[in-house]
Amino acid sequence: xxxxxxxxxxxxxxxxxxxxxxxxxxxxxxxxxxxxxxxxxxxxxxxxxxxxxxxxxxxxxxxxxxxxxxxxxxxxxxxxxxxxxxxxxxxxxxxxxxxxxxxxxxxxxxxxxxxxxxxxxxxxxxxxxxxxxxxxxxxxxxxxxxxxxxxxxxxxxxxxxxxxxxxxxxxxxxxxxxxxxxxxxxxxxxxxxxxxxxxxxxxxxxxxxxxxxxxxxxxxxxxxxxxxxxxxxxxxxxxxxxxxxxxxxxxxxxxxxxxxxxxxxxxxxxxxxxxxxxxxxxxxxxxxxxxxxxxxxxxxxxxxxxxxxxxxxxxxxxxxxxxxxxxxxxxxxxxxxxxxxxxxxxxxxxxxxxxxxx
Numbered sequence: 001x002x003x004x005x006x007x008x009x010x011x012x013x014x015x016x017x018x019x020x021x022x023x024x025x026x027x028x029x030x031x032x033x034x035x036x037x038x039x040x041x042x043x044x045x046x047x048x049x050x051x052x053x054x055x056x057x058x059x060x061x062x063x064x065x066x067x068x069x070x071x072x073x074x075x076x077x078x079x080x081x082x083x084x085x086x087x088x089x090x091x092x093x094x095x096x097x098x099x100x101x102x103x104x105x106x107x108x109x110x111x112x113x114x115x116x117x118x119x120x121x122x123x124x125x126x127x128x129x130x131x132x133x134x135x136x137x138x139x140x141x142x143x144x145x146x147x148x149x150x151x152x153x154x155x156x157x158x159x160x161x162x163x164x165x166x167x168x169x170x171x172x173x174x175x176x177x178x179x180x181x182x183x184x185x186x187x188x189x190x191x192x193x194x195x196x197x198x199x200x201x202x203x204x205x206x207x208x209x210x211x212x213x214x215x216x217x218x219x220x221x222x223x224x225x226x227x228x229x230x231x232x233x234x235x236x237x238x239x240x241x242x243x244x245x246x247x248x249x250x251x252x253x254x255x256x257x258x259x260x261x262x263x264x265x266x267x268x269x270x271x272x273x274x275x276x277x278x279x280x281x282x283x284x285x286x287x288x289x290x291x292x293x294x295x296x297x298x299x300x301x302x303x304x305x306x307x308x309x310x311x312x313x314x315x316x317x318x319x320x321x322x323x324x325x326x327x328x329x330x331x332x333x334x335x336x337x338x339x340x341x342x343x344x345x346x347x348x349x350x351x352x353x354x355x356x357x358x
Contacts (some may be wrong), residue, residue, distance in 0.1 A: 022161045024278050029168035030230050032270035035254045036179050036263060037222030043261040043321070046195035046214040048113050051104075051120025052223055054127050059224030060231035060242070061131070061138055062096040062231055063089030064147045067232075071139070078139040086150040090228045097224025101217045109212050116216075124244065131239040143238025146233050164233055171229060171268070175222055180263050182215025182218075191215055192261075208244040245300075250277060253303060257310050259317030270332050276302050 034056060041047040048329050065080030067089040091242065099144060104123055108116045155163045182188055193201040194208050202208050231237050250273065258269020280299040 019158060019161055020282075022165050025276065026161070026165045026168045026233060027278065028270050028274040029172045030233065031164070031251060031254060031274060032172050032267045033175050033229070034223050034226035034251050035258070035266040035270050036175050037219040037226065038255050039260065039263060039266040040179055040183065041215055041219035043266070044188060044195060045191045045212055045221070045257065046113070046198075047212055047216050048117045049110075049120050049216070049219070050117040050248060050252075051122075051124040052251050053242050053244055054120060054124035055100060055132075056227035056230070056247045057124070057127055057225035057239075057242040058100050059093035059097045059227030060237050061144070061227075062224070063093040063228035063269035064144045064231045064237060065138070066092055068144060068146065076139055076142075076145060077136050079137050086148060086232060089232075090225060091226045094221040095224075097227070098217045098221040099327045101220030102213070105213050105216045109209055109216065119191065121244075124242075124248070128239050128242060131272050138239075140321065141239060143230075143236060143241070145236045147235045147318055149235065150232050163324050168229060168233070171225070175225070176263060179222070182242075183263070187211075187214075231349065250303075253307055255317075257317055258305065259319040259321065261321030262317070262319045265319035265321075267315050273303065273306070273317070277308060 003341050034052065038049065038052060039057075041049050063086070065078060066082055066084045067080075067086055068081050069083050070081035071078050100123070104116070104119050108119045112280075128132055132141050134140070149160060149164070150167055151163055152160060183191070190201065190206055190211050191208070193204070194211055198208050201211075234241075254269035255266055256269070256271045257273050258267065259265025277299060283295065
């Protein structure tokens with residue numbers, strides 16, 4: 001990954017400048033956090049969440065509402081406004097997103113897996129509709145402006161970009177360590193067993209519904225944290241900021257390209273897909289006039305071609321899942337049937353022939 005960053009740095013700096021590069025890496029770090037949450041749900045457990053944007057949105061709005069000052073009754077109409085510290089808002093965002101996952105999971109995780117996908121899509125649409133139409137909640141379509149910055153006292157103006165980049169990278173590192181630790185534990189091995197064959201895991205005495213729920217809730221909390229960091233990074237959010245294309249489809253593409261079931265792959269996928277998604281618009285001035293006006297359509301076309309290419313050539317992603325197999329089992333898999341039979345026969349004592357008469 002370091003080599004890839006070095007290769008991309010001159011291109012990013014040339015087209016967008018150093019400030020754009022810093023902002024790009026900050027946004028990629030935020031999306032990498034969300035991709036890690038999806039990797040926990042889908043990559044390790046096989047829980048199909050197609051409403052990522054719902055958890056992202058809940059986390060963003062929860063943190064913003066708690067950390068904003070009281071609304072101006074002449075211009076703003078939103079719930080909350082308690083001016084709480086930003087870390088409190090982030091913790092509350094994780095709790096709210098986890099609660100949403102629990103509410104969705106209770107009636108759906110006991111059913112077929114496609115029911116969860118349908119439910120998460122519906123919840124995302126409902127949340128956007130509520131945010132746009134209900135008065136006194138989140139300022140409707142006007143959105144929330146002036147979301148406070150975290151550690152703003154450390155730098156002002158353009159220099160704050162570096163502070164935000166450091167915050168995003170630190171949070172990404174913490175989330176990565178937590179997810180890697182839990183997925184490498186016995187709990188994580190149960191998740192992989194459920195993903196491979198839920199009936200077998202259930203026959204082994206595991207409460208598969210409970211484990212899937214735990215994975216779904218923890219993944220939702222991580223997505224909510226990503227949404228909270230995003231809100232304090234852009235300083236203004238509205239329902240139009242949270243589309244399925246931006247908040248769900250893009251994250252799935254990142255995990256698909258990077259490698260499902262591999263935490264490093266999720267981070268690498270966020271970097272690669274983010275480069276194409278945020279970098280293609282920078283080429284607008286270099287394109288012919290008839291293409292420059294369609295640069296955002298070209299961006300979607302590039303992402304689509306990227307997906308097709310990986311599905312055909314590298315369906316497991318750039319960094320496929322690392323299979324954990326003992327040395328003995330690995331030797332048995334690679335050893336031929338004849339040599340395995342001969343090794344077993346050599347280790348046995350000769351059969352003793354006894355009197356066979358009745």
